[in-house]
Amino acid sequence: MRLVGAALLCQLGLVAAVRWLGLTEGGSWVAWNESHHCRLLAGLVPDQLELCRRNLEVMPSIVRAAHQTKSVCQKTLADMRWNCSSIQHAPSFGPDLLKGTRESAFVYALAAAAVTHSIAQACTLGELPHCSCGSVPSEVPGPGFRWGGCGDNLHYGLQLGAAFADSPLKSSKMRTPALKAMNLQNNAVGRQVLSDSLDTKCKCHGVSGSCSVKTCWKGLPKLDEIASDLKSKYLAAIKVTHRLTGPRKQLVPKEVGVRPVTEMDLVYLSNSPDYCTPNPHLGSVGTQDRPCNKTSVGSDSCNLLCCGRGYNAYTEEVVERCHCKYHWCCYVVCKKCRRKVERYVCK
Numbered sequence: 524m525r526l527v528g529a530a531l532l533c534q535l536g537l538v539a540a541v542r543w544l545g546l547t548e549g550g551s552w553v554a555w556n557e558s559h560h561c562r563l564l565a566g567l568v569p570d571q572l573e574l575c576r577r578n579l580e581v582m583p584s585i586v587r588a589a590h591q592t593k594s595v596c597q598k599t600l601a602d603m604r605w606n607c608s609s610i611q612h613a614p615s616f617g618p619d620l621l622k623g624t625r626e627s628a629f630v631y632a633l634a635a636a637a638v639t640h641s642i643a644q645a646c647t648l649g650e651l652p653h654c655s656c657g658s659v660p661s662e663v664p665g666p667g668f669r670w671g672g673c674g675d676n677l678h679y680g681l682q683l684g685a686a687f688a689d690s691p692l693k694s695s696k697m698r699t700p701a702l703k704a705m706n707l708q709n710n711a712v713g714r715q716v717l718s719d720s721l722d723t724k725c726k727c728h729g730v731s732g733s734c735s736v737k738t739c740w741k742g743l744p745k746l747d748e749i750a751s752d753l754k755s756k757y758l759a760a761i762k763v764t765h766r767l768t769g770p771r772k773q774l775v776p777k778e779v780g781v782r783p784v785t786e787m788d789l790v791y792l793s794n795s796p797d798y799c800t801p802n803p804h805l806g807s808v809g810t811q812d813r814p815c816n817k818t819s820v821g822s823d824s825c826n827l828l829c830c831g832r833g834y835n836a837y838t839e840e841v842v843e844r845c846h847c848k849y850h851w852c853c854y855v856v857c858k859k860c861r862r863k864v865e866r867y868v869c870k
């Protein structure tokens with residue numbers, strides 16, 4: 524069934540370069556200690572298989588990145604009409620993630636950032652034999668601290684993460700050049716946002732936390748933070764076309780009067796549907812029965828999320844801890860209170 528679908532999409536030249544997100548399906552139970560394990564998994568292209576064979580030890584980090592990409596994508600876009608639910612079907616994807624849409628721009632950037640993030644932190648955690656803590660920053664430490672601890676190895680993460688995430692795009696002949704250029708740009712944006720997020724983190728030492736001595740290192744934030752930066756870029760993504768400008772083809776804004784594309788912009792080629800109503804041909808599941816917020820003015824408001832169809836209200840009883848009393852010494856006793864709350868779902 525899956526093979527038939529994949530063959531059809533190959534004919535159309537549509538194969539997602541993030542099929543490796545399907546590693547969540549089988550990758551979690553593999554021991555990753557024998558190179559033939561690489562062949563067991565759907566979703567890897569030949570260059571990724573080679574990378575897997577040579578760097579078996581990074582595979583658990585890549586599988587973890589696939590899990591994180593799926594969950595963080597859904598969490599970050601939970602208040603949007605397109606809420607990333609279709610990512611669950613990886614390595615099979617629908618038109619929403621195959622056709623060069625704004626949504627695929629977000630997912631590619633996030634996935635590319637996630638692999639690099641996961642490998643960089645695995646170095647720090649001592650999970651990988653060929654890397655360790657990031658190199659000591661070249662900047663002179665500020666007053667009152669010294670470099671120490673174990674920083675995230677962004678350098679190693681970028682090296683291996685880019686090789687892994689970009690290889691389906693570099694090797695595939697089936698992809699149209701425009702889609703390939705779009706996906707490469709978005710992968711690079713994901714990694715750039717991640718690199719820019721590297722921040723100085725410190726720990727205090729000294730008598731009873733007096734902080735007379737402080738050690739600092741460069742660390743990455745949680746992937747959620749990267750995803751939320753990428754969400755802003757998703758909302759501001761630029762529609763582009765692949766056009767000959769000078770000696771070679773480049774991605775340039777489709778509409779006149781739009782500022783030039785920079786290496787910090789997510790880009791897309793095809794318009795998305797409004798995702799209001801179900802339409803399998805467009806990869807839309809619609810927003811019926813989605814919970815909405817009646818008082819919000821954002822994208823999760825009943826007005827926007829339900830696309831003007833209106834909403835149904837129902838009451839739900841929630842049980843909460845309440846009337847808590849502190850007892851000497853040292854525990855807290857609470858009562859259970861029931862409270863009715865109004866909930867709304869899209870018609």
Ligand SMILES: *[C@@H]1O[C@H](CO)[C@@H](O)[C@H](O)[C@H]1NC(C)=O
Nearest residue numbers: 552553554555556557558560
């Ligand atoms: C790989 O791990 C499995 C399960 O832990 C074990 O049975 C097998 O002997 C290991 N293979 C090698 C080559 O270490």
Ligand SMILES: *[C@@H]1O[C@H](CO)[C@@H](O)[C@H](O)[C@H]1NC(C)=O
Nearest residue numbers: 597601606608808809810813
């Ligand atoms: C996303 O939308 C789908 C389709 O409306 C819904 O079934 C799913 O529960 C939503 N997921 C989240 C995380 O809100």
Ligand SMILES: *[C@@H]1O[C@H](CO)[C@@H](O)[C@H](O)[C@H]1NC(C)=O
Nearest residue numbers: 815816817818819820821823
């Ligand atoms: C609904 O939106 C309002 C305003 O943004 C917010 O304060 C409130 O917590 C939201 N309610 C729920 C149930 O998410």
